[in-house]
Amino acid sequence: MKVIIIGGVAAGTKAAAKLKREDRSAQVTILTKSEDISYAGCGLPYYVGDVIKERKQLIVNTPQSFAKLTGADVHTLTEVISIDRAAKEVTAVDLTTKEETRYSYDKLIIATGASPIRPRVEGAELKNVFYMRTPQDAQDLRDAAASGTIRRAVVAGGGFIGLEVAENLASQGIKVSVIDMAEHIMPGFDPEMAEFVENHLADEGIMPFTNTKLEAILGTEKVEKVQTSRKAMKADAAVLCLGIRPNTQFLDGSGIELTQGGTVLVNEYMQTNDADIYALGDCACVTNRITGAPAWSPMGSSANIEGRLAATGLAGEGKPYPGVLGTGIVKLPGLNAGRTGLTESAARDAGFDPVTVTCVVDDKAHYYPDASYFIIKLIADKKTERFLGIQCLGKGAVDKIIDIAVMALSMKAVLSDLENLDFAYAPPFSTAIHPLEHAVNILINKISGRLESITPSEFAAGAAEGYRVIDASMSPSIEGVDFLDLANVNGVQPQYAADDKLLLVCAKGKRAYMLQNRLKYYGYTNTKVLEGGTTFNGAEF
Missing domain, CATH: 3.50.50.60 (FAD/NAD(P)-binding domain)
Incomplete structure (x- = not known):
């Protein structure tokens, strides 16, 4: 079997290496216009910041080392300019000699990646x-x-x-x-x-x-x-x-079906509309694992998975790719941010009836050194309670929250599936009730009516208009509003009528919920908790 792979970096090199392991007899040739074949693109900003000290640390393999390691034939500085599907040939030009060469294939993999958008603005070619x-x-x-x-x-x-x-x-x-x-x-x-x-x-x-x-x-x-x-x-x-654009311009006139800004549309086996041609990585459009809709996921993680799946398929053990979730994470100064699944608006657009909660929960035992908090937004379907998505911010291990959520989304979990899981606990790592489980409990309370709240987005849109703000913190912390100490609320509060509209606010939301629970017992019917408290909504107070 003669396999041509157009492109290297993540998807192309992963497909080549895996295919040669699965079928040593396969003749695998990589054609790439780049001088580098395999490098850590996601590490580039950290090289700029001197976190990664040496440029060579970014280079996963040189063309020579990759060829020796895998047995694939590697041609760098070689740009494929056209595909002849009928003849099963690609035409490539040597960028050094300008000589054109035709390469025949039995199977073709397009892994040409994407290039940065270069805006047509004045001064784009200036130094710096x-x-x-x-x-x-x-x-x-x-x-x-x-x-x-x-x-x-x-x-x-x-x-x-x-x-x-x-x-x-x-x-x-x-x-x-x-x-x-x-x-x-x-x-x-x-x-x-x-x-x-x-x-x-x-x-x-x-x-x-x-x-x-x-x-x-x-x-x-x-x-x-x-x-x-x-x-x-x-x-x-x-x-x-x-942003980036997929490198698929050379496919014009080839008959390969394109979608979403020029990405190559593939099926669950990474095949294009030509069964002998596959597309992977940043140039390919896969599906969303939740909705089944087309989804572009230009991530190194997706590219490697897709390369591996394509290779096993070519070797005769094809497995379908269930799609992506839009998982992502980023390190910022003093804050990490991660997300996976559907946002609130995306869930609504997909036909769900989303219910959300935004909460602030401890990231580890509060008494442990360096303890901080996570801000978690959970999204679920109101009727079925199917878990749909999560966004998490915090100084600590945001990735563990996101990764657990990925598993839950992939298994189509409902909230009750996540309610009593046996997560790892010790004070340096977590809280006795895991932060994600804590957030799930809060959303379950909201759906059941035990928690009646206003979300941060609703609050910003004016949903609290007409409510009297009550400071429910451990000690007075919001200037100019009434303060109620939860420990001293043991009966009716004569200063408030039973149907007064009261917005209960504390630092994180927990004490406000506990105060709401107690006030309900004493007959108060119109209280709301501000989700995320002053930690998330601090700019509003």
């Missing part, structure tokens, strides 16, 4: 305009940062890569602003969660400007200002992280 896609991109930005000539930088794009670059530049003492034309940074998070991160970044000295479009980059020879739809911002460097 950077991208972040290849090791050389990271090297260029790192060298410029280390030179001491960059004091101010503007990062255009508030996705994970842009934020990671911003963090790593800021760690070098560079003043960083992030601009994004969307209403909020961090696509894949609900607006109130993203807004919390925006406020946190501002507190950390990284200034986010949303609803702000990049219009031009100004300067004579190098970057001097970045012109936005809001104002001109002084800068010594501009890092453009405006």
Whole structure:
């Protein structure tokens, strides 16, 4: 079996290595236009910030070492320019000699990845305009940062890569602003969660400007200002992280079906509309595991899974790919952020009736050194109580919350499935009732009516209008409002009528819920708890 793989990095090299292990007789040839075949693209921002010390640490394999390790034939600086499906041949050009060569195949894998969007704006070719896609991109930005000539930088794009670059530049003492034309940074998070991160970044000295479009980059020879739809911002460097486009232009006229911005549409076995041609990684469009709708997941994790599945399929042991969940995680200054599954709005768009809760829970035993908290937003279907998604913010191990949720979503769990699980517990690692389980219990209480609350998004939209704010904290902490000490509420509170609209607020929401429970017992019928308390909604008080 003769297999041609177009592209390397994650998906292409994973498919090649796995296929050669499964079927040593397979003739596997990799054709890639890059000089590098396999590198850690997700590690590039950390090389910029000197967290990763040596460039060679980013290089997983050289073309020579990969060929020796796997037995695949590797051709770098070789760009495939067309596919002849009838003849089962690809035409490639040697980027050094400009010579064209035709390669025949029995099976073809397209793993051409994606390239950064290069905006057509004035000044995009000035010195100190950077991208972040290849090791050389990271090297260029790192060298410029280390030179001491960059004091101010503007990062255009508030996705994970842009934020990671911003963090790593800021760690070098560079003043960083992030601009994004969307209403909020961090696509894949609900607006109130993203807004919390925006406020946190501002507190950390990284200034986010949303609803702000990049219009031009100004300067004579190098970057001097970045012109936005809001104002001109002084800068010594501009890092453009405006997203990526799949490298599929060479497929024009091939008959390979494309979708979602030019990605290749594949089935559950990673096959295109031509059964002998597969597509993987950043250039492919798979499905959402919950909804079954087309989903683009340009992540190194997805690319590796897809490469492995395609290889086993070619070797005769095909297994269907159930799809992606939109899982992602990012490290920010003093805060980690992760998510998986559907957002509240995506769940509604998919036909569910979403119910949510936003809560603040301890991340480990409160008395243990370095204990902090998680802010968790859970999404479930109100009628069936099927778990649909989660977003989590915190200083600690956000990944463990997200990874447990991935398992639950993949198994189509309902909330009761997550209610009494035997999670690992010791004070350095968790709380006696696991933080995720704690959040699930709160949402179950909300659905059952035990907890009556206002979400942060509802609060921001004015849902608490007409309510009297009651401070339910351990000690008075909200200026200008009544304070009720839970420990002393042992009967009717004569200052309030039974049907008074009372909004109960504490630091995290727990004491407010306990106060609501007690007030209900004494006949109060119109209380609400503010989810997330002042920890999440602090800017409003």
